[in-house]
Amino acid sequence: MRLNSVIFKLGATILFLQLIILIPLGYIILQLLLNYSINQTETQLVKMSEKFASQVEQIDKPENLQLLDHLTDMTETSAVILDSNGKIIFETNWHDNITNEILTGKEMELIHASETVIKDYTFNGASYLKVAQPITDEEGNKASVVLFSSFGLISNSIHNIIVLVILASLGAVVLAIGFTIFISKKLGAPLIAMEKAAKQIAEKKDFSLRVHYNANDEIGSLATAINHLSDTLERYQTNRNEFFSNITHELKTPLTYVKGYANAVRHEMYKDEAERNEFLEIIENEADHISSLMDDITDLSKIEEGKIDLNKEWFDFNTLVEESVRRSYFRATDKGLRIQAFTHATSTPFFGDKNKMEQVLTNLVENAVRYTETGEINVHVMEHSSIIKLIVEDTGIGIKEEDIPYLFERFYRVDKSRSRANGGTGLGLAIVKNLVELHEGEIDFHSEWRKGTKVTLTFPKTEESS
Ligand SMILES: Nc1ncnc2c1ncn2[C@@H]1O[C@H](COP(=O)(O)OP(=O)(O)OP(=O)(O)O)[C@@H](O)[C@H]1O
Ligand SMILES: [Mg+2]
Structure with a gap:
């Protein structure tokens, strides 16, 4: 396929349109999904922490710790219980021992004011969503339970979606290329055949050539127009040939008379003066005939060319x-x-x-x-x-x-x-x-x-x- 062919341009346009639609669409879908998963995780963590906080009265009671252990296992989250001073008294589901500051001073103040803290948190290079919920212990102190969900989990599902979107886009591109090749065969072939036919008509004067394409579309009309053109040219050629042979024939007969009788007069092949005049009259009549033939032909060609x-x-x-x-x-x-x-x-x-x-x-x-x-x-x-x-x-x-x-x-x-x-x-x-x-x-x-x-x-x- 040539680079400047109509089909190539059509294919490139389809691909270009696909890309300008797919890229922003993919970006928007990703953003929506990302927001949705973060929101979902946040809601889940808040609910879980609220539930846990409402059930716990004594923070270091082994059943409570077991419950938390169990919960975090099931939901693939990690948890920490802090006393009212922010000191870790229990941690679960962490691969490394946690050494970072879990809650900042400001966040501790919020806990003491019985408020929930929702924040991003980084530990060992990994990002987490952190939700801290105040727990009131039996002495009335404000301890807290802090749940963490890894952004890695969120980005894992997002990653899967990105792979899917990329695969779908690649599929669409392959489809577009396939479609372009199909169209190029369907549209390009008759167009190339017509181009060849038109060249042959113009260069080799082969007016008997016809294009075979019967479809009720623009290409079909083009084929009909080319065939109509060859019809007209063929008829024109036949007419012209007939016209020339007719005219040669029409001129030959009177000219043979003129030549014959002129010769007879020159060599004095007449009996008497009367016969000589008769010969001359024949020559004159034939000359008139040629002249009227010329007038008629001029008239006719003027009329037929629309020049009259x-x-x-x-x-x-x-x-x-x-x-x-x-x-x-x-x-x-x-x-x-x-x-x-x-x-x-x-x-x-x-x-x-x-x-x-x-x-x-x-x-x-x-x-x-x-x-x-x-x-x-x-x-x-x-x-x-x-x-x-x-x-x-x-x-x-x-x-x-x-x-x-x-x-x-x-x-x-x-x-x-x-x-x-x-x-x-x-x-x-x-x-x-x-x-x-x-x-x-x-x-x-x-x-x-x-x-x-x-x-x-x-x-x-x-x-x-x-
Ligand atoms: N009134 C008529 N009666 C009988 N035959 C006729 C008559 N008019 C035309 N024709 C026939 O039709 C033919 C064509 O006529 P047309 O007038 O085109 O040509 P033409 O008379 O032969 O030549 P010219 O070009 O000098 O008119 C004539 O040759 C003649 O055979
Ligand atoms: Mg006549």
């Missing part, structure tokens, strides 16, 4: 439709087709980019003319309470149902040779779809093979267009 700025303004949709029908009029009538615009109202105000909407209309009307051999083309504009509808209907060759879902893809043409013969590259509907969506509109493409096609655009009448 709509220049929205109020205009009359009817006029735009009528103009675009008029522009296609001669091409339609040349093919023997009837073309008509039905505008149903004197004007249909529309708020949008006029040039882009003109491009949409031109593409749809041109398709209708291009892919219709007999019959008619009708364009309707209809205004309802909240929508504006545009319908371009023809009685042309139609499209088979299975082809309809692909029509809006770049370079898709149902009949490539027919479309190319008509000058099409398969970009028109892709541009239309993008421009309509930029105007919050929807497209409905309805077609029947050999019967005709009906394209319906629906635009919402927004605040501005109402």
Whole structure:
């Protein structure tokens, strides 16, 4: 595990928190226990000494001394009986003969005043709690019984508790380390796998790579986001490759024509002046085709990259439709087709980019003319309470149902040779779809093979267009 890894930081934080909680908590618990044991011992000594003092009338009576001997044995305490001058007349349960002054002058005064003395006492380097209780002997003198409890006994139990607390803390630390290792395996492994995957995606451009981690948490969301990113990049790469191969193909055909006919003109391979002009016209048409292909590609890539700025303004949709029908009029009538615009109202105000909407209309009307051999083309504009509808209907060759879902893809043409013969590259509907969506509109493409096609655009009448 690296020192700067998230898991290590998490583990260190857990340990640190544990320590800052455990150390003061341990200290407080010890103090409480210490106070409690001292209090307990003190109470016990006071009670014992009181009881003994109340039962004793003659201090050197052997039964009394035996009783005291017995009591101190049982309670692991030591005792001394002093006469009224403070002289030891009996001592029990001491390992060494006691030589220290048992009660100070001041303490003797307290005894003479019938008061209990509670004090710390040191003998042979050991600390004791000392409780002295006055005893009134048969002559009315104030002797005393003094009980001692060793602090060593108290600290022994405290020591045991300290050992327990330390063991519990060590257990908690071991648990924390175990938990950290567990978490590092559980969280670290997928994170490292994701890091590797992201590096591979970025450095080796391997967009087919996916991260396998299915959990409903933040790491799961990260994995989904990485997979989504690779999906997008993979699609982008495939699109780009397809786009380049399509574009090379689309350019090659007209360029072959241009080269071939230019060569024919240069080597005077024509019969007469009329044929020479025909060759030159082909060259001109192919050059136009390349130029319109370039325009379409530029438009499409601008739209797809979101770099297009709509220049929205109020205009009359009817006029735009009528103009675009008029522009296609001669091409339609040349093919023997009837073309008509039905505008149903004197004007249909529309708020949008006029040039882009003109491009949409031109593409749809041109398709209708291009892919219709007999019959008619009708364009309707209809205004309802909240929508504006545009319908371009023809009685042309139609499209088979299975082809309809692909029509809006770049370079898709149902009949490539027919479309190319008509000058099409398969970009028109892709541009239309993008421009309509930029105007919050929807497209409905309805077609029947050999019967005709009906394209319906629906635009919402927004605040501005109402
Ligand atoms: N009204 C229609 N009737 C029949 N087929 C159509 C019609 N409109 C489009 N299509 C089919 O859909 C295909 C895609 O149309 P799209 O307008 O995108 O491309 P295109 O007309 O071939 O080329 P261009 O980029 O010049 O418009 C066409 O090639 C044609 O096969
Ligand atoms: Mg077209």
